[in-house]
Amino acid sequence: MLDIAIIGAGPAGLSAAITGVIRNKKVKVFGNPPSTSYIYKAERVDNYIGMLGVSGKEMMETFTSHAKDLGVEIENKKVIEIFQMGNYYTLNVENEFIEAKTVILANGLTKTAVLEGENEFLGRGVSYCATCDGPLYRGKAVVVIGDSIHAEEDANYLAEVCEQVYYIPLYKEISHLDGRIEVLKARPKRIFGEQVVKGLDLAEGSLDVSGVFIIKDNIPTTKLLSGLELDNKSIRVNRMMETNLPGVYAAGDCTGKPFQVAKAVGEGSTAVLQAVSYLNTLAKA
Amino acid sequence: MLDIAIIGAGPAGLSAAITGVIRNKKVKVFGNPPSTSYIYKAERVDNYIGMLGVSGKEMMETFTSHAKDLGVEIENKKVIEIFQMGNYYTLNVENEFIEAKTVILANGLTKTAVLEGENEFLGRGVSYCATCDGPLYRGKAVVVIGDSIHAEEDANYLAEVCEQVYYIPLYKEISHLDGRIEVLKARPKRIFGEQVVKGLDLAEGSLDVSGVFIIKDNIPTTKLLSGLELDNKSIRVNRMMETNLPGVYAAGDCTGKPFQVAKAVGEGSTAVLQAVSYLNTLAKA
The missing domain is CATH 3.50.50.60 (FAD/NAD(P)-binding domain)
Structure with missing residues (x-):
């Protein structure tokens, strides 16, 4: 069983993953290839401090290789649905079923338009x-x-x-x-x-x-995990990036504005540290 | 008058500053030299995504030169006190008095021990x-x-x-x-x-x-700006990094755990975008 399943391989998901791995947790990232991230298409990004004047493509490639260099496993598969199973979660990853003690939702902006029927x-x-x-x-x-x-x-x-x-x-x-x-x-x-x-x-x-x-590149969040509370169209979180479900955290664009790499990276870091501390309480229980 | 006065030249303050400058606001950062940042002493930092295996010193130097390259002005002076003046603020910067429409507190961890008397x-x-x-x-x-x-x-x-x-x-x-x-x-x-x-x-x-x-390197926050509400020893903020005072935002370690570069950088970005949007409403009023 995974300690932490991360849905989304953009800035928030990868930021969460690196700290998760550094903290010795069994982490896996499920997400689309870097090229599907919104930021990938940006010609030039100046406002993520430390990386001046990079293209969105360079940024996503640097982020991805940073994560891989630290041993983060990234699976380019889609999580179709997540089921709450008592005190853990089961992910349907294109019909492969994977269990995880905690989940970090970092699945970006999902298009919510729904067709009649x-x-x-x-x-x-x-x-x-x-x-x-x-x-x-x-x-x-x-x-x-x-x-x-x-x-x-x-x-x-x-x-x-x-x-x-x-x-x-x-x-x-x-x-x-x-x-x-x-x-x-x-x-x-x-x-x-x-x-x-x-x-x-x-x-x-x-x-x-x-x-x-x-x-769609992203499954609408409400369909991904039932019972998850939203605020408008964003996932409702508190300052520790906790959602209303135990062991489920969210980070990045899916939690709402501002849609910024820096904000996503910061939230990923906070979310995973909160997950780590939750895992530690599970271990003691 | 400054649009945005940023107190603190660590990761949160500099992250706020770059986006402020990119958004064409008149921004100034007041802070101690990079070497006073906690992160400066770190031998190796791996969990700020995009910069793998850098020392804290390298990181702070990269952050500082990123900000300077974008035209951010950093004054290595101490803000002693901030006074609320109706809809703007006056900063006592070592007895020079500077006015600003908004303030971002990014002054890190302040030691709160107080001597008798x-x-x-x-x-x-x-x-x-x-x-x-x-x-x-x-x-x-x-x-x-x-x-x-x-x-x-x-x-x-x-x-x-x-x-x-x-x-x-x-x-x-x-x-x-x-x-x-x-x-x-x-x-x-x-x-x-x-x-x-x-x-x-x-x-x-x-x-x-x-x-x-x-x-002290940092003036205790409660003495810096009277009327500011705390949560425990941290500055109370909401998800948009707003404090209880209009036009005053906070970011980084001063808002509480986790004490992480990524979190500080993200909060700086969110805080300054909120300040920009507040400045725009002031301009319309």
């Missing part, structure tokens, strides 16, 4: 994870709504098992999509069905599909 | 600032209680104006003390007097002096 049919035709749920749609027609280039891998996997895969990109340039996939320039409007999904209404018409895969 | 005789023989009050003791006998090597300059100045200067170092090695000063290896016990100071009781005897100069 998305909540209603979640688990009954709506999925956030191709690896997890793809096999259920063998021989069927599905549509993938891709939030970023990273959704293409999910679609490519589905092309191997499904009869028909439609792909609706919510971004500009398609990168490496399987030739069997039909790309639609369309605006999704509503998921419809009865007990299960029957199709997707578009601004431009309608698709008959059994599965709607909504693939 | 210190509060009672403050301003009536007890002083925290040789430059400010030295001239009042021309031709008289005074004692300087020096918290660190930096107190020696205060003592040397007093040696020029006073009849007799005793010096009680609370640290090990005397560095550059004027030959006219009498060094006492003694433990101060109690300041005594009637209307004004008459002397200082030591564990080893007693001194007849008119002035007791208590020279």
Whole structure:
């Protein structure tokens, strides 16, 4: 069992991870590659003290190699859901189940827009994870709504098992999509069905599909961990970065403004030290 | 008038300063030289992400030159007291009076131990600032209680104006003390007097002096700015680093645990952005 599972490999998550490792805890970071961090696209960052005039790319690469040099393990997999199991947590990491005594949420800004029918049919035709749920749609027609280039891998996997895969990109340039996939320039409007999904209404018409895969870089926090209290759209934390759930901390953009690398790094550090002190009380109990 | 006066030139103060300057505000940092920061003495720091395996000295020098490269002005003078003046603040900077619309307290950990009689005789023989009050003791006998090597300059100045200067170092090695000063290896016990100071009781005897100069690297926060609310010994702040006083923010070790560079840097960034947004509302009013 992990001591500390960190969700997110941006500045907050990596900052938490290095102190966790230095404090001899069993730590693992789950997150998208550095290139998906908002800061990665910044041409020049001047206001993280100690690193003057670096690009966002250089910054994220330096952060990542700093963490790796200290022995931090980073897994480029998506955490789909976290379950509270008494005094520990179980993470669904693309259908691999991993246990952790504490969790640090550092999953950045999550887009909260929800499609009509998305909540209603979640688990009954709506999925956030191709690896997890793809096999259920063998021989069927599905549509993938891709939030970023990273959704293409999910679609490519589905092309191997499904009869028909439609792909609706919510971004500009398609990168490496399987030739069997039909790309639609369309605006999704509503998921419809009865007990299960029957199709997707578009601004431009309608698709008959059994599965709607909504693939975002980040799972919306409320879906990630049920029972977590929010403040507006941010995770509610106190000054020690504690959430309302025992052993769960949050750091970085997911806790709200200001959206700054320095703030994220600082909160990551505070969160992990609080987790370490919680682990120490568990050990004594 | 300054937009933002920052008290303290450690990680929190410098982090605040760089973002303040980038946001085009008139900023000035008042603080001790980098070598007085706690972190300066650290042999190796690994847990500020982006700077792996640096010494505390290297870190503080990098931080300081980052700030200076962006045009941050750092004045190595001590802020003795801050007065609230309606909607701005006046700082007593070693008897030079400087006005600022907002104040960020980033003055680190202050030693709160108070000598018997210190509060009672403050301003009536007890002083925290040789430059400010030295001239009042021309031709008289005074004692300087020096918290660190930096107190020696205060003592040397007093040696020029006073009849007799005793010096009680609370640290090990005397560095550059004027030959006219009498060094006492003694433990101060109690300041005594009637209307004004008459002397200082030591564990080893007693001194007849008119002035007791208590020279610390940091002025205790409660004496620095009256009306400021504390939480235990730390400055009370909310998640936006606001104190109970309008336009006054705090960041870094002075706001409490964890005492980490990352936390200080993050809080400095949050504090200054909050100050910037407050300045913008002032400008609109």
